[in-house]
Amino acid sequence: MLITSLAAISVMALVSPLLLEQRFEDLTHKEHLNQFVELIQRFKKQDPDWGSPQSSAALASQLAQIQAQSPIPSEQQGNRSLVLTMDLSHSEYVVTDPNGHIFVAAGEYQVGEQLPPAALKRATPLSQNSDVLGYALKTGTTNLNNHDSTYLVTLSQSMLIGAAAGLMITLLLSLTMGRQLIKQLRNLTRAAMEMSKGNLDQQVNIKGDDEVAILAREFNRMCQELQNTYAELTASNETIKAQAEAMQELSLRDELTGLHNRRYFNQQFRLMHHQAMRYGDPLTLALGDIDHFKLINDRYSHQIGDAVLRQLAQLMQEEVRESDVLARYGGEEFVLLMPQTSNDQAEALLNRIRTKVESWPWEKICKGLAVTISFGISDKLEKDMGHSMLVDADNKLYQAKDQGRNRVCI
Ligand SMILES: Nc1nc2c(ncn2[C@@H]2O[C@H](COP(=O)(O)OP(=O)(O)OP(=O)(O)O)[C@@H](O)[C@H]2O)c(=O)[nH]1
16 A cells, blocks of 8 residues: 555656646647737738738748747837737747648748648648638747746656655654554464464454454454353354263163162173272172062052052162162162172171161061062172173172072172
8 A cells, every 4th residue: 555655656756747748738738829919910911912922021031030039018000010929939830821822931830831730630720700811820839938848847846845845744744643453463373363263352453444443353353252152152062962861871870769770780780890800909899689678569559569669778878889770670689799899898898788778667667568689699700791790789689589588699
């Protein structure tokens, strides 16, 4: 923009004086011609023999005299004299009769010749009333008189000084505006780079109302929108994540008791069994089964049976460790996986649970209700992904049932 402005002013400074000179010359030429036509008309008025050889010779001689001496501020007497103060010293004119025969010569034209048609076309008719007295053609270049030349030079110099002042002002303005522009663009670039790093909280200062300010305003608006959209997306992501986690958790939970389900137990059992096998850590598995649960359902209703299951899950949950895995294994069956626990320790824990179940006031749920539970325990670690341990615990549970229920077998 700066370069364009400077170039425009420089071209203007160079071309304007030329155009001015050209225009000045045109106007001077026109002015001279008008004066010349007036002069001829006045001559004609005083010379009734206009067009005669004597008249033509008299005019030619007068003009030669004028051109040689002018300006002529004289009032010459006589039939064929002119009264004028016109300065013809800088102009040369060809004058013809109405038919284009030259009787006043100048430049390359000679007296008595016929003015060529092209030149005649350019010539100015010398008219009086409606009569065409002849034609006048200016030849050569228009030389300006001293006064006009001085005027033109002064004008050209003024224009050059004006252009120089314009250049200086443009330069100063451009530098000042350029600094401001660069500062704003730097701020914008910095903010954009921060955004690309993921810092969406970007706002740049806005000064003025120019294109950069409009760009900065749009940038700020875009940042704000991006920030809002990002916040919405993050919130929605969080919700989706939370829902996915909740669903995942639900898929691993038993709906009735809230304990983990058999699927979760299977996952954990595989892991813990593998770990215990690898590092030689103790691992104990207990299978529990409510005694005569069918009778409870039959005698007190299925709803009471469900309430028993829920309460029993809670009682067991209260007794086990965080690191233990307690799950509902099937209908009225529970499974408890105890890492870092020996058979004896497991037996003690399950007896504690068994006693707690037996002594819990079941009458709160239903009058006459009594609940007991039997457990089978195994610590059998074999390279069969836990199969032996499960079978062994199940066998021990049957053993407990066989031996009269409400007991723990290891
Ligand atoms: N209320 C209720 N009952 C269930 C649920 N799941 C299984 N049952 C019942 O639990 C009972 C299990 O009965 P059985 O397998 O004969 O065993 P049991 O009556 O407890 O007898 P033992 O185990 O030998 O002491 C069946 O009647 C099932 O219908 C449940 O979610 N809710």
